[in-house]
Amino acid sequence: MYRIVEKTHFSDKVVKLVVVAPEVAHARKPGHFVIVRCGESGERIPLTIADADERTGTITLVVQAVGDSTRAICALEAGDSLHDVVGPLGRATDIGLRDGTVLCCGGGVGVAPLLPIIKAFKQAGNRVVSVLAARNKDLIILQDEVAAYSDEVVIMTDDGSAGRKGLVTAGAEEVIQREHVAECVAIGPAVMMKFVALLTKKYDIPTICSLNTIMVDGTGMCGACRVTVGGKNRFVCVDGPEFDAHQVDFDEMMMRMRAYDKK
Amino acid sequence: MTDRHNDQGRNAAWRQTLRDAMPAKERTAIPRTVMPQLDPAYRITTNEEVNQGLTAEQAVTEATRCLDCPTPTCIEGCPVNIAIPDFIKNIQRGEVLRAAAILKQTSALPAVCGRVCPQERQCESRCIYNKMKKEPVAIGYLERFAADRERAAGPAPVPADIVRNGIRVAVAGSGPAGLSFAGDMAKRGFDVDVFEALHEIGGVLKYGIPEFRLPNSVVDAELDNLRALGVKFHTNTVIGKTLSYDDLLNMGFKGIFVASGAGLPRFMGIPGENLSGVMSSNEYLTRINLMGAGRPGSATPVLKGRRVAVIGGGNTAMDSVRTARRMGAERAMIIYRRGLEEMPARVEEVHHAREEGVEFLTLCNPVRYEGDESGRVCRMYVQRMELGEPDASGRRSPVPIEGAVDEIEVDQVIVSVGVSPNPLIPDNIAGLNVTPRGTVAVDGNHCSSIPTIYAGGDIVRGGATVILAMGDGRQAAASMAEKLLENA
Numbered sequence: 001m002y003r004i005v006e007k008t009h010f011s012d013k014v015v016k017l018v019v020v021a022p023e024v025a026h027a028r029k030p031g032h033f034v035i036v037r038c039g040e041s042g043e044r045i046p047l048t049i050a051d052a053d054e055r056t057g058t059i060t061l062v063v064q065a066v067g068d069s070t071r072a073i074c075a076l077e078a079g080d081s082l083h084d085v086v087g088p089l090g091r092a093t094d095i096g097l098r099d100g101t102v103l104c105c106g107g108g109v110g111v112a113p114l115l116p117i118i119k120a121f122k123q124a125g126n127r128v129v130s131v132l133a134a135r136n137k138d139l140i141i142l143q144d145e146v147a148a149y150s151d152e153v154v155i156m157t158d159d160g161s162a163g164r165k166g167l168v169t170a171g172a173e174e175v176i177q178r179e180h181v182a183e184c185v186a187i188g189p190a191v192m193m194k195f196v197a198l199l200t201k202k203y204d205i206p207t208i209c210s211l212n213t214i215m216v217d218g219t220g221m222c223g224a225c226r227v228t229v230g231g232k233n234r235f236v237c238v239d240g241p242e243f244d245a246h247q248v249d250f251d252e253m254m255m256r257m258r259a260y261d262k263k
Numbered sequence: 264m265t266d267r268h269n270d271q272g273r274n275a276a277w278r279q280t281l282r283d284a285m286p287a288k289e290r291t292a293i294p295r296t297v298m299p300q301l302d303p304a305y306r307i308t309t310n311e312e313v314n315q316g317l318t319a320e321q322a323v324t325e326a327t328r329c330l331d332c333p334t335p336t337c338i339e340g341c342p343v344n345i346a347i348p349d350f351i352k353n354i355q356r357g358e359v360l361r362a363a364a365i366l367k368q369t370s371a372l373p374a375v376c377g378r379v380c381p382q383e384r385q386c387e388s389r390c391i392y393n394k395m396k397k398e399p400v401a402i403g404y405l406e407r408f409a410a411d412r413e414r415a416a417g418p419a420p421v422p423a424d425i426v427r428n429g430i431r432v433a434v435a436g437s438g439p440a441g442l443s444f445a446g447d448m449a450k451r452g453f454d455v456d457v458f459e460a461l462h463e464i465g466g467v468l469k470y471g472i473p474e475f476r477l478p479n480s481v482v483d484a485e486l487d488n489l490r491a492l493g494v495k496f497h498t499n500t501v502i503g504k505t506l507s508y509d510d511l512l513n514m515g516f517k518g519i520f521v522a523s524g525a526g527l528p529r530f531m532g533i534p535g536e537n538l539s540g541v542m543s544s545n546e547y548l549t550r551i552n553l554m555g556a557g558r559p560g561s562a563t564p565v566l567k568g569r570r571v572a573v574i575g576g577g578n579t580a581m582d583s584v585r586t587a588r589r590m591g592a593e594r595a596m597i598i599y600r601r602g603l604e605e606m607p608a609r610v611e612e613v614h615h616a617r618e619e620g621v622e623f624l625t626l627c628n629p630v631r632y633e634g635d636e637s638g639r640v641c642r643m644y645v646q647r648m649e650l651g652e653p654d655a656s657g658r659r660s661p662v663p664i665e666g667a668v669d670e671i672e673v674d675q676v677i678v679s680v681g682v683s684p685n686p687l688i689p690d691n692i693a694g695l696n697v698t699p700r701g702t703v704a705v706d707g708n709h710c711s712s713i714p715t716i717y718a719g720g721d722i723v724r725g726g727a728t729v730i731l732a733m734g735d736g737r738q739a740a741a742s743m744a745e746k747l748l749e750n751a
Binding site: 023024027037038039041042043044068069072083084085086087088089216217219220221222223224226227228233235238252255256258259260 | 460461462470498499500501504505506507510526527528530532536537538539540542543545546549550554555560561562563564566637638639685686687
């Protein structure tokens with residue numbers, strides 16, 4: 001059992017949980033994820049790690065209630081426990097000093113897994129510009145934490161209730177046009193990553209995305225997470241979760257993610 | 264030699280008496296026993312075990328058939344060389360627990376192997392009865408009988424003579440290889456910790472093989488026996504990820520046995536294979552067996568196709584197609600590119616599948632899938648094949664019949680064409696050598712390129728059987744124990 005020591009509501013449907021998982025807290029690196037089961041008969045679902053504290057042996061998860069299982073997790077309170085947490089899984093982000101700005105684009109709860117990557121790129125000595133986008137002001141998360149590790153933060157909302165009105169791509173393109181962007185990291189809904197990838201492809205900027213597909217075991221055994229990358233079948237759990245965004249078949253990925261939608 | 268040992272072996276007086284009691288001609292006239300099984304119409308409505316096990320009377324009669332050959336070739340057919348006539352003759356004389364003890368000298372999990380071993384290709388294929396054009400002694404049924412009776416008699420007694428040596432060893436993976444290694448090391452006095460990536464212990468015995476073929480209660484009883492021996496189990500721990508090799512050394516482990524199993528499911532790389540509704544047998548079986556999908560209360564979803572095609576001809580394919588029938592498929596099909604004769608699945612599984620109404624579309628190779636507007640698979644095309652010359656595996660290789668492509672309506676496809684080794688551990692332990700196939704390279708003692716790390720089962724073999732995995736675990740335990748005690 002993995003105890004929840006802290007719970008914060010980011011919005012109606014998005015919560016932040018701080019969970020005791022000392023081994024994961026010790027081993028995790030930016031880019032890693034965990035698989036979580038809410039209860040004894042719970043589903044295994046992948047969640048990215050937003051932060052970790054080795055001293056307290058805790059990891060931070062940001063969960064959006066989208067289906068039965070994520071709703072059940074969001075309903076847990078501090079003092080409750082997750083039945084299972086396993087990880088860290090996946091390959092860690094390739095962090096290093098880049099020859100130019102690192103542009104980090106986060107959409108919705110995608111900002112949570114993006115945060116440790118922003119932090120690591122900043123700590124590696126890069127100039128980091130972060131573009132955070134959401135439908136409205138209430139859905140912008142972790143803005144202060146991102147700001148602490150970014151040279152500049154651009155906020156974009158669909159309705160203009162925070163930052164500027166417009167899509168993530170508008171904010172990103174402005175940065176690209178005004179300074180030399182060496183690498184782009186995009187994490188968010190599949191459709192958002194798809195359009196960021198199309199944008200950066202136009203400017204020939206290497207771009208990585210982090211995919212959050214359907215998974216069962218998360219260790220390479222089931223293949224539920226497979227995506228087509230550069231024409232090849234790849235497993236998000238062991239080959240990813242990060243891939244070259246210009247090579248990912250996002251349309252196929254979105255179609256596969258609907259496989260278990262209730263009709 | 265003690266008295267206990269004197270009454271064992273072919274030369275024991277009681278064995279001679281049994282041999283003399285009935286002439287060979289009379290014994291060989293006894294027909295092979297038929298395994299009592301659930302009615303096919305009933306069993307596709309349930310997950311209950313199909314084979315019900317022999318009655319005591321059946322077991323004794325079947326044991327009587329065994330001629331107690333002076334040079335028993337059945338033993339050569341067994342991958343771990345179980346002393347087959349020894350245990351069978353003990354069943355015949357009514358010493359069933361003794362029979363079980365003989366099995367356990369060689370096989371850590373006889374109740375499992377009695378159920379899932381392909382006996383018709385191993386021990387039973389070498390039985391003298393085959394030479395007489397008669398059906399072989401039902402060695403597998405008898406193995407299961409002895410093991411089940413022992414389990415029913417209560418938990419296995421913990422050997423009183425175990426001297427704990429205080430040396431810690433770690434096991435990565437809790438499938439058949441890991442469990443047999445753990446049991447043997449614990450009996451040798453080592454402190455054993457087994458680390459499992461999933462939330463349940465048992466590996467393929469839990470997530471892979473369905474309840475109707477291997478009930479979880481059988482596996483759980485074995486796990487309890489191991490716990491009684493002092494083996495500690497840790498779920499949710501991925502070696503190489505949660506705990507690194509260095510972490511294990513820092514925790515005081517002196518030896519590590521890697522038994523992480525076969526990994527990545529293979530796909531064929533044909534158009535439409537990533538449509539929704541097309542999945543690996545690992546995904547399908549894991550959802551149902553491990554996650555309980557389809558059972559009340561389980562949060563895990565599973566697609567329940569009406570027309571289900573399972574691609575492949577191995578045991579996993581049979582498990583998948585028979586599961587699909589139980590999940591309500593009206594049409595459950597095996598699509599296999601060779602003929603029935605070449606199918607690698609156990610004969611019994613093929614037989615059971617047929618009884619359960621599974622259709623066998625042999626000499627058919629999938630070439631493409633098509634989906635509906637939502638991206639769900641709705642039909643497939645198969646290339647009809649004919650058998651040509653034998654290939655490297657000795658089986659006649661299928662060649663396409665030009666222009667013969669059939670269309671089949673399907674709403675679920677389960678791909679069961681094998682697995683590639685899981686890269687997780689090799690990728691995360693520097694200096695651990697792998698073969699060109701990606702399996703962990705080991706020497707004759709199951710030792711890897713890192714002297715403290717041993718490996719066995721499918722992570723070494725690529726994709727083999729429970730009995731071979733178990734045999735690896737035992738041999739690795741013997742050689743690691745010897746090395747660690749030498750250095751102690």
